[in-house]
Amino acid sequence: MRIFITGGAGFIGSRLAQKLAGAHQVTAFDNLLPQVHDGNPENQDRLTACGAELIVGDVRDAEALNAAIAAAKPDVIYHLAAETGTGQSFDLPVRYNGVNVMGTAHLIEAVREVGTVKRIIVAGSRSVYGEGAHHTADGALVVAPERKVSDMEAGDFLCRTRDGAPLTPVATNADCPVAPASVYASTKLMQEYLLGQAFWGTDVQVGTLRLQNVFGPGQSLNNPYTGVLSIFSRQIQEGATLNIYEDGTITRDFVHVDDVAQAFAMMGTVDVMPSDILDIGSGEPTTIIDIAQMLLGLFDQPTDKFTVTGKFRPGDIRYAVADISRAKEQLGWTPQIPLSEGLRQLAEWSARELAAETA
Ligand SMILES: NC(=O)c1ccc[n+]([C@@H]2O[C@H](COP(=O)([O-])OP(=O)(O)OC[C@H]3O[C@@H](n4cnc5c(N)ncnc54)[C@H](O)[C@@H]3O)[C@@H](O)[C@H]2O)c1
Numbered sequence: 001m002r003i004f005i006t007g008g009a010g011f012i013g014s015r016l017a018q019k020l021a022g023a024h025q026v027t028a029f030d031n032l033l034p035q036v037h038d039g040n041p042e043n044q045d046r047l048t049a050c051g052a053e054l055i056v057g058d059v060r061d062a063e064a065l066n067a068a069i070a071a072a073k074p075d076v077i078y079h080l081a082a083e084t085g086t087g088q089s090f091d092l093p094v095r096y097n098g099v100n101v102m103g104t105a106h107l108i109e110a111v112r113e114v115g116t117v118k119r120i121i122v123a124g125s126r127s128v129y130g131e132g133a134h135h136t137a138d139g140a141l142v143v144a145p146e147r148k149v150s151d152m153e154a155g156d157f158l159c160r161t162r163d164g165a166p167l168t169p170v171a172t173n174a175d176c177p178v179a180p181a182s183v184y185a186s187t188k189l190m191q192e193y194l195l196g197q198a199f200w201g202t203d204v205q206v207g208t209l210r211l212q213n214v215f216g217p218g219q220s221l222n223n224p225y226t227g228v229l230s231i232f233s234r235q236i237q238e239g240a241t242l243n244i245y246e247d248g249t250i251t252r253d254f255v256h257v258d259d260v261a262q263a264f265a266m267m268g269t270v271d272v273m274p275s276d277i278l279d280i281g282s283g284e285p286t287t288i289i290d291i292a293q294m295l296l297g298l299f300d301q302p303t304d305k306f307t308v309t310g311k312f313r314p315g316d317i318r319y320a321v322a323d324i325s326r327a328k329e330q331l332g333w334t335p336q337i338p339l340s341e342g343l344r345q346l347a348e349w350s351a352r353e354l355a356a357e358t359a
Pocket residue numbers: 006007008009010011012013029030031032033036037057058059060079080081082083084099103123124125126188210211212213214215
C-alpha cells in the first residue's frame with residue numbers, strides 16, 4: 001500500500017514509518033518544527049534509514065499539502081502532524097488552531113481531491129476527556145467537572161462533584177462524554193470531529209486512536225512543553241531537584257512509543273478497521289512521584305531528589321488511565337513493553353544524547 005504520514009518525522013510518526021516501510025511505500029509530510037526537532041535529528045534519521053520519503057511541508061500550506069498528496073496517491077493516511085503542548089496552547093491559540101484545526105481542514109480537501117484514500121487514522125488524545133470518568137460514593141459513573149481554582153489554592157486537588165462530594169477515578173474509554181480542558185484538547189477533538197463529519201457516508205473510513213502519555217527514546221529532550229519523562233530525564237542528569245506539581249499524586253498512563261506505533265500500524269493494515277474510537281495506553285496508573293522515583297533510581301540519584309510544590313497548572317488533569325479493552329478486543333492489540341523496560345531504554349538513550357550534546 002501507499003502510506004502517507006503527516007507529522008511523519010516526529011516521535012511517534014517516525015516509529016510508525018519504520019514499522020510500515022518494509023512492506024509498504026511510505027511518505028512522511030512534516031515541517032520539522034524547530035521546537036521538536038532542534039538538537040534531535042534521531043527521528044529524521046530513522047525515516048531515512050527505513051527508506052521512507054520525507055517531504056518537508058506545512059499542513060497550513062494547502063498548496064504544498066495538496067501537491068504532496070497528489071504525488072503520493074496514498075491508500076492510507078495517518079494524521080499525526082500537530083502542535084502538542086497543553087500549557088503552550090493557552091498562550092498560542094492561533095498557532096494551535098492553525099495547525100491542528102485548519103491543517104486538518106486542508107487535509108480533508110486534499111483527500112477529496114486525490115480520490116485514492118481508503119482510510120484515514122487520526123492521532124487523538126485522551127485530553128479530550130478532561131478529568132474523565134469517575135465513580136460517585138454510591139457507584140454511579142460520572143464525568144468529573146473541572147476542578148476549582150479556589151479548591152486547588154487551598155491544597156485540595158481531588159476531583160469532586162459540583163456539590164463538593166469526592167469522586168473516585170476509574171479507567172476511561174470512549175463512552176465517556178468529552179470535556180476538553182485546554183486549547184490543545186479542544187483542537188484535538190476538533191480534528192476527530194472534522195474528519196468524521198467530512199467523510200461520513202463516503203467510502204473513506206476514519207479511525208481514531210486516543211493516546212495516553214506516550215514515552216520512550218526519541219522524544220525531544222529540548223522541548224519544554226511536552227513529554228514529562230523526557231523533561232525529567234534531562235533535569236535529573238543536569239543535577240536539578242525535580243519540581244512536582246500539586247500533591248505529587250497526579251496520575252498518568254505511560255505507554256511506550258513502540259506499542260503506540262504498533263497500534264497505528266495495525267489500524268492501517270487490518271482488513272476491517274474498528275469503527276469505534278480506541279483508547280491506547282498501558283492501562284496502568286502511575287503517580288508522578290512514583291515515576292520520578294523510578295527515573296531517579298535509574299540515574300543512580302537519591303530517590304527523594306524532588307520537591308512537591310503544591311503549584312498547579314491550567315489544563316492539567318488529575319487522573320488519566322485508559323480502559324484499553326476495546327483496543328484488545330477490536331484490534332487485537334495489547335501493549336508489550338513494561339514500564340520498567342521502557343524507562344530503562346529512555347534513561348540509557350537520554351544519557352547518550354546528553355553526553356553527545358556536551359562532548
Ligand atoms: N506523545 C504523546 O504523549 C501524545 C499523546 C496524545 C496524542 N498525541 C498526538 O500524537 C501525534 C504525534 O505526536 P508526537 O508525540 O509524535 O509529537 P511530535 O511533536 O514528535 O510529532 C509531531 C510532528 O508534527 C510535525 N508538525 C508540527 N506542526 C506541523 C505543521 N504545521 N505541518 C507539518 N508538520 C507539523 C512536527 O514537526 C513533528 O515532527 C500528535 O497529533 C499528538 O497530538 C501524542
